[in-house]
Amino acid sequence: MKVHDDPLETFREEARELLTELERALMQLEEDPADADSVDSAFRSLHTIKGSGNMFDLDQLVSFAHIVESVFARVRDGNTPVSAELVELGLQARDHIGALLATGDAAAEGLLEEGAELEKRLLALGGGEDAAGADAGAATGGGPAAGATEPAEAPATTAATATPDATPDDPDADAEAEERTYRVTFVPGEDLFRTGTNPLLLIKELGELGSALVMGFTDRVPSLDSMDPEACYISWDIVLTSSAGENAIRDVFIFVEGNSEVSVQLIDEGSVLDTDISYKRLGEILVERGDIAAGDLEQAMGSRDYLGETLVERGYITPERVESALQEQQYVRRIREQRQVTETTSSIKVSTEKLDSLVNLVGEFVSMHANLTHRAETREDREFIAMGEQMEALVRDLRDLSIDMHMVPVDILFSGFRRLVRDLAQDLGKEVALQIEGSETELDKNVIDSLKDPLLHIIRNSVDHGLETPEDRRAAGKDPQGTVRLAAYYAGTNVIIEVADDGKGIDAEKVKAKAAERGIIAADAELSEEQMLDLIFSPGFSTAAAATNVSGRGVGMDVVKQNIEKLGGTVRVESRPAKGTRMSLRIPLTLAIVEGLLARIAGGYYLINLAYIVECIDMQAMERNADQRIIDFRGEVLPYFDLRRFFGFPPASVEQSQLVVVSNDERKIGLLVDSIHDNYQTVIKSLSKVFERVEGISGAVTLGDGTPALMLDVDRLVRVGAEEVKE
Amino acid sequence: MASSRFDAGVAPPTLSIEDELSFQTAADIRVSLMDAFDRASGELRIDVSAVGSFDLTGAQLLYAAGRTAEERGIELTVEYGGNAERFAKFYRFAGLKPLGGEAAD
Numbered sequence: 001m002k003v004h005d006d007p008l009e010t011f012r013e014e015a016r017e018l019l020t021e022l023e024r025a026l027m028q029l030e031e032d033p034a035d036a037d038s039v040d041s042a043f044r045s046l047h048t049i050k051g052s053g054n055m056f057d058l059d060q061l062v063s064f065a066h067i068v069e070s071v072f073a074r075v076r077d078g079n080t081p082v083s084a085e086l087v088e089l090g091l092q093a094r095d096h097i098g099a100l101l102a103t104g105d106a107a108a109e110g111l112l113e114e115g116a117e118l119e120k121r122l123l124a125l126g127g128g129e130d131a132a133g134a135d136a137g138a139a140t141g142g143g144p145a146a147g148a149t150e151p152a153e154a155p156a157t158t159a160a161t162a163t164p165d166a167t168p169d170d171p172d173a174d175a176e177a178e179e180r181t182y183r184v185t186f187v188p189g190e191d192l193f194r195t196g197t198n199p200l201l202l203i204k205e206l207g208e209l210g211s212a213l214v215m216g217f218t219d220r221v222p223s224l225d226s227m228d229p230e231a232c233y234i235s236w237d238i239v240l241t242s243s244a245g246e247n248a249i250r251d252v253f254i255f256v257e258g259n260s261e262v263s264v265q266l267i268d269e270g271s272v273l274d275t276d277i278s279y280k281r282l283g284e285i286l287v288e289r290g291d292i293a294a295g296d297l298e299q300a301m302g303s304r305d306y307l308g309e310t311l312v313e314r315g316y317i318t319p320e321r322v323e324s325a326l327q328e329q330q331y332v333r334r335i336r337e338q339r340q341v342t343e344t345t346s347s348i349k350v351s352t353e354k355l356d357s358l359v360n361l362v363g364e365f366v367s368m369h370a371n372l373t374h375r376a377e378t379r380e381d382r383e384f385i386a387m388g389e390q391m392e393a394l395v396r397d398l399r400d401l402s403i404d405m406h407m408v409p410v411d412i413l414f415s416g417f418r419r420l421v422r423d424l425a426q427d428l429g430k431e432v433a434l435q436i437e438g439s440e441t442e443l444d445k446n447v448i449d450s451l452k453d454p455l456l457h458i459i460r461n462s463v464d465h466g467l468e469t470p471e472d473r474r475a476a477g478k479d480p481q482g483t484v485r486l487a488a489y490y491a492g493t494n495v496i497i498e499v500a501d502d503g504k505g506i507d508a509e510k511v512k513a514k515a516a517e518r519g520i521i522a523a524d525a526e527l528s529e530e531q532m533l534d535l536i537f538s539p540g541f542s543t544a545a546a547a548t549n550v551s552g553r554g555v556g557m558d559v560v561k562q563n564i565e566k567l568g569g570t571v572r573v574e575s576r577p578a579k580g581t582r583m584s585l586r587i588p589l590t591l592a593i594v595e596g597l598l599a600r601i602a603g604g605y606y607l608i609n610l611a612y613i614v615e616c617i618d619m620q621a622m623e624r625n626a627d628q629r630i631i632d633f634r635g636e637v638l639p640y641f642d643l644r645r646f647f648g649f650p651p652a653s654v655e656q657s658q659l660v661v662v663s664n665d666e667r668k669i670g671l672l673v674d675s676i677h678d679n680y681q682t683v684i685k686s687l688s689k690v691f692e693r694v695e696g697i698s699g700a701v702t703l704g705d706g707t708p709a710l711m712l713d714v715d716r717l718v719r720v721g722a723e724e725v726k727e
Numbered sequence: 728m729a730s731s732r733f734d735a736g737v738a739p740p741t742l743s744i745e746d747e748l749s750f751q752t753a754a755d756i757r758v759s760l761m762d763a764f765d766r767a768s769g770e771l772r773i774d775v776s777a778v779g780s781f782d783l784t785g786a787q788l789l790y791a792a793g794r795t796a797e798e799r800g801i802e803l804t805v806e807y808g809g810n811a812e813r814f815a816k817f818y819r820f821a822g823l824k825p826l827g828g829e830a831a832d
Contacts, residue, residue, distance in 0.1 A: 193750055193784060200783060200821060214822030221787055223795040224761050229753035233787055236822060320824065 011052050015101050018045040019094055020415065026090045027418035033082035042090065043072040049097060051245025061100040062247075064115055067122045068093045080125055089121055091419065179210065181268035181335055182249060183328065184238040185289065189259030190231040197256055203238060206252050210242025213331045215324035237289065239267070239328050241335055268332050279332040282307055285325040292316045352445060355406055362402040367702065369395045374703075403589070406446070410488045410497070411439035413448050417459055421484060424463045431470050431480055432463055437487035443495050447587055450567055451497070454560040458499045458583050459484060461557075466503035466581050476578065478502070491665055494569075494611060495589060500582040506575040508532040515541060533573045537561040568594075568698055570664075570715040586664075586715065594701075598677035598709065599660060602649035605709035606673070607701055612714040614661040614668060616676055619654055631670065633661065640670030641721030643712075646696060664718045671717060695720065731759040739770035739804070745777040748785030756785070760792050764799060771801050776808025781817065789826045 025041040032038070046069035053062045068090070074080040096118055099111055184206065188199050203214055214236060221233040240249065246264050253262040265288070268279075280288070283297045292311060300310045308322040369391055376384035414436050425432040443451075467473075467482035474480050485500045508529045515535040516523040527535075535541060539558040564571045569587040588594070588611075596607035597616070617633075624631040630639050640659055644652055652674060659670040698713035730745040742763035744756060763771060773792060778785075789805060796803035805826050807814050818825045 198783070203821070214820070216822040218787075218790040218823065221790040221794060223798050224757055224764065224788075224791045225795065227757065227787075227791045229757040229784065229788060230750060232783070234783060234790075234821070234823070238822075 008056050011056055012101055015049050015052065016098070018049050019098050019101075020412075021045045022094050023091065023419050024415045026087050026094065027415075027422065029082050029090075030084070030087045030422065036076075039072060039076050039082070043069060043076055046072060047244055047248055051243070051248050058100070058104060060112070060115070061097060061104075064093070064100065064119065065097055066247075067119055068097070071122055071125050074125075086125060089118070089125065093118055093122065179241050179243045180245075180266055181239060181241045181332060182246065183265045183267045183289070184240055184249060185236070185261070185263045185265075186238065186253065187235040187261040188232045188256065189261075190228070190233070191259060192232040192256065193230055195256075195259065199232065199234075199236070199256075202252055202256065203236065206238055206240060206249065209244040209248060209252070210240055212241075213239040213327060215239075215327060217318075217320055217324070219318045219320065237324055237328070239331050241268075267328075268335060279329050279336065282322070282325055282329060285328055286311070286317065286321065289321075289325065291321045291325070350405075355402075356446070359402045359406055362398055366395055366399055370703070371706075403444070406444050407442040407589070408445050408448060409439060410441050410443055410448060410495070413452060413455065414439045414486055414488070416452075417455070417486060420456065420459060421463060424460065428464060429469060430463065430467055430482060432467060433481055433483050435483060435485045435487075437485065438489045441488035441490060441495055443488075443587065443589060447567055447589075450563065451585070451587065454563045454571075454585070455486075455497070455499065457557070457560050459486070462499055462501040462503065462581065462583075466501040466505075468504050472504075476504075490589075491586070495587050497585040497587060498582055499585075500580060502580040505577040505579055506533060506536065506573070506581055507577060508575070511535050511541075533575060536573060537571070565698065565713075568711075594711070596701075596711070597660065598703070599658070599671075599673040600675045600677070601643050601647065601673050602652075605677075605703060605707060606643075607709050607711045608660055608662065608671070609711070609714055612662040612664060612718075614663050617659040617661060617670070619657045619659050619672070622659070624654075631659070633670070636668075638668060638670055639721065640672055641717065642672045643696075643717075644672070644674070646717070646720075662714050662718060664715045667718050669718050669721045671712075671714075671721070731756060733759070733763050733766065735766055739772045739802075740767045741772040741774050741806075743774040743777060746779050747781075748775060748778045748788065749780055749782040750784040753784045753788060756788055757791075760788065760795075764792075764795055764801065767801055769801060770804075771796065772804045772806055774806040774808070775814070776806055776810050778810055781810075781814070783821065786817070786821070786823065786826075793826050 022042055022045040025038040025045065028035055028038040029042070046065050050062050050065035050069055053065060071080060071086070071090075075082060075086065080086070096111075096115055100115070103111065186199070186202070188197075192199060203212075206212060207214070215238070217235045217237070218233070220235060221227070227233070242249070246266070249264050250262070253260065256262070283292075283301065286292045287294050287297055293316075296311070296314070296316045300307060300314060300316065308319075308326070311317045312319050312322060369388070372384070373388040373392075376388050418434055418436075421432055421434040424430075462484050463482075467484070468476065468478070470480035473482060483502045485498065487498045487500070489496055509532070512521070512525075512527060512532040512535065515521045515532075515538060516525070518540060520535060520538045520541065521527070536557045537560075539556065541556055541558065561571050564585055564587070567587055569585055572584045572586075573581065574584070575581040588609075594607070595610045597610060597613055599606050599608055617631075619631075622631045622633075624640075629641070630637050632638075638661065642651070642654075644650070654672065657672050657674060658676045659672055660676065661668060661670050663669075696713050696717050697710050698716075699711035701709050701711055703709050730747075732743045732745070734741050734743065740763070742759060744759070746752075748756060760773070763773075773789065775781075775789075793803060795801075807825075815825060
């Protein structure tokens with residue numbers, strides 16, 4: 001997450017993340033309407049957006065979020081069922097909040113009209129009613145005798161969230177938002193029990209907002225002679241640490257405001273900058289709470305005895321009030337202590353720009369180290385060679401650490417596609433289940449950002465062109481609901497991302513015919529099935545008879561391929577008629593630094609990504625068949641590919657050459673090079689326009705001594721080589 | 728259902744409250760408590776070990792009894808017996824100090 005100087009921008013960014021969470025929860029609820037965790041998650045996201053938005057006076061956003069939140073409060077309390085309508089409305093509300101977020105309170109009229117319409121529909125679902133009210137109503141529905149709670153039951157259901165000895169280390173669900181501590185004073189009206197309200201349920205609900213220190217006061221309870229046995233005399237101070245915000249706290253008491261006194265005072269900001277552990281003195285707390293008059297405190301201070309005892313002795317205050325003020329003092333001190341520890345030992349937010357700079361600097365440092373080592377070896381300077389070796393471990397750790405800091409789970413990318421698939425399916429009248437696997441797999445943040453558009457296009461294609469309509473699927477003997485599987489997994493230093501559908505598959509012959517019709521290939525070209533399928537990546541190719549508003553947006557699979565290749569990755573298609581299609585994207589874990597083997601071809605330097613290398617072989621020692629360009633590689637027939645010939649250089653003696661055996665997980669092939677140097681770590685620079693279209697080259701690097709080298713596109717070479725050997 | 732029994736023949740004199748100590752029975756229990764205070768001299772025990780259900784209204788009655796005892800100079804004890812843990816949980820949840828100090832803490 002970026003950290004902005006402008007707090008409003010920081011709020012917007014956090015709110016967008018919360019909206020993503022909300023969308024994820026809604027999509028989960030669509031699959032499993034009984035998933036209580038998702039209901040809680042949706043409620044929390046809305047609650048936090050509302051609370052934080054309030055700090056920036058985003059009245060329209062706050063008011064709208066409150067209505068949506070209250071719908072989910074009712075769902076949480078079992079008063080409104082999870083339905084398709086609720087999910088749909090929730091998603092529309094989510095989009096509306098996103099739009100309000102972008103425009104602030106200067107929302108266009110159209111947007112406001114849209115909001116008003118949504119509000120109506122939300123109110124019909126019970127929006128606008130308060131969560132606390134729903135709770136209290138449900139619990140006290142037994143009539144005026146309410147207020148009753150079985151002693152063994154109430155504590156058992158609430159002890160986890162609101163107990164007098166709760167400590168600030170109870171993690172709040174909204175730990176992402178800044179936590180603040182409030183003193184909530186709740187003095188119920190004497191007729192509270194008669195209205196059927198149980199104050200303990202309100203305290204329970206308050207405790208659910210965070211961690212709470214509950215302190216009850218009995219000083220208003222009269223003697224038996226003068227008491228009304230059905231009146232409520234007990235009152236409370238609750239010290240609550242929560243990220244929910246003052247509005248959410250007040251909302252808990254919304255139905256008792258008329259006959260009770262409720263005040264909410266911020267007593268600890270929870271600010272990172274507030275490093276003062278100490279809290280208010282006892283006297284300050286008592287005066288602030290209104291327990292004693294300032295004048296009485298002043299008089300008692302003069303006695304120089306223990307203040308609390310003096311105040312009680314003089315009859316200014318009851319012992320329980322003094323004790324509760326001391327408890328509050330200890331509680332806030334503990335929070336502050338803990339915050340200091342947490343803030344100094346856990347995590348901090350760093351902007352992605354800074355992380356990018358760090359990775360680039362480390363990359364440059366890696367190159368510099370390689371240069372140093374190279375020069376030391378050239379000069380045979382033992383002292384510097386030893387220093388270079390010592391530095392190597394440090395450089396490696398630094399490199400790994402900087403790369404690791406840049407890694408994020410692909411879940412942030414994948415989860416966004418749930419909504420896409422759902423909406424597409426609805427638009428196209430198809431039934432589609434999206435299966436997500438391996439969402440915990442991590443990739444470079446920049447890679448993930450760049451993958452969004454290509455994946456979006458592939459998934460759109462799967463749903464639009466790949467999957468059949470329910471009727472067609474039934475007719476074909478398939479489940480009317482199609483499946484799109486989105487999976488990620490590690491493969492060496494790469495991540496494979498697969499988008500597979502169980503649709504009608506791609507007709508390779510039809511692809512070939514279309515390509516010939518468009519002049520991409522000669523009409524009589526002889527192509528393998530794989531080559532035919534690869535034609536979908538040709539510029540301008542489209543198999544759709546008519547472009548739909550879903551896929552036909554002028555972006556073809558050629559652009560997808562180019563974007564993946566820009567990332568140093570590859571894309572491959574496999575398809576079986578009537579069974580489905582699978583697109584596999586092979587993506588390097590990180591863009592910044594690669595480790596490769598440096599080879600020479602015709603005087604030039606070429607880097608081969610170590611992730612592909614199986615072994616290096618001296619050709620002199622190998623039995624080979626020069627005509628068929630194959631060697632006997634430990635009993636296995638291995639085709640090899642002469643890179644001199646491929647790049648158009650004059651041939652050289654094969655016996656004097658080296659063979660680098662590479663594999664792209666599917667095929668193994670030998671790449672013939674003149675000679676091999678050491679392993680080399682370097683930063684990849686983007687290619688100039690001149691090299692962009694050179695087949696077999698994926699990037700450029702600068703070697704330690706400043707010499708340029710080209711990065712081989714091994715995956716492409718393996719495929720081209722394999723085809724060439726076949727011919 | 729309100730059910731209480733005063734036994735002046737034991738030491739200290741004891742008011743035993745059974746079944747329910749709640750909003751529904753608060754008015755009756757208050758009368759029983761006042762009667763017990765009138766009959767007690769110097770000492771009084773309230774026995775809630777046989778109470779089945781209990782709520783905030785019931786707790787208030789006990790606190791009111793405590794206040795009355797203070798005013799009348801009567802030494803009041805509350806016997807929680809097997810209910811000690813249940814009462815203690817309730818008091819903890821409500822942020823209240825147990826009256827009589829015998830509820831498990």
